[in-house]
Amino acid sequence: MNFFDRLHDRIRTVDSVVSVGLDPEQSRIPDHLQDHDLPRWAFNRRIIDATHEHAAVFKPNAAFYEDPDGWRALEETIAYAHGKGVPVLLDAKRADIGNTTRQYAQLLETVDAITVNPYMGRDSLQPFLANEEAGVFVLCRTSNPGGADIQDLELETGEPVYERVAALADLWNENDNVGLVVGATNPDELEDLREQVPDLPFLVPGIGAQGGDAEAAVEYGLADGVGLINSSRGIIFAGENEGEGFAKVSGQAAKRLKQRLNRHRE
């Protein structure tokens, strides 16, 4: 079954478009978990237990796992999320030349969807796009302050680079498996892009810790009700000062975000 069909079902089941970002910065993991064999896994397991009922997906960012213990923690985390019936979107922002990107695309054997970087063009994304079962979220207009440096540059046609990326992603969507990443810190661009590519679901990061616009995220992020609004630190570290009770607070934060976003869903 196509990823976006599965996501549609998941959103309906939990009545939530929340993507819970699993970005376990090691220094912020509570003290009582620090001497665990794999502190990131111990942390994630508790976060997953507390938040899965409110999670449309879990989105681990690969940056927090790129060391030998991290890979083990990520593997355990993915298996555990799947055990709870929650799809996993690996935020890896990958793409490269042919043989390298074919290797990267093998990541899709263990997760349900991935983020990719369009900068190297279609061939660099081909093995991801060819996977009919997986979701492929193409970075389009990112949430960081420097996102404008390149993505807002005007082409000779007058359109900004991010709009060209959206048009290309629409062309690349032959298997109905492509979405866009558009930051909630750019509500005007979100609105423009929704009009430009009405059928592509968006992954919208940037609410919570980055201060983006949650209402615009819901209004423009969803295509036919399907899309994802991500919060990472705002959920997983909500209970940072609560010691052993940290996960319960994360569960409450995920539930509150779900309810807040649902007020703006149709």
Ligand SMILES: O=C(O)c1cc(=O)[nH]c(=O)n1[C@@H]1O[C@H](COP(=O)(O)O)[C@@H](O)[C@H]1O
């Ligand atoms: O691809 C992403 O998910 C992403 C794109 C973007 O434009 N901005 C952005 O913040 N992200 C990711 O979304 C997550 C945001 O985390 P918080 O700011 O803690 O909610 C991080 O994993 C970022 O890498």
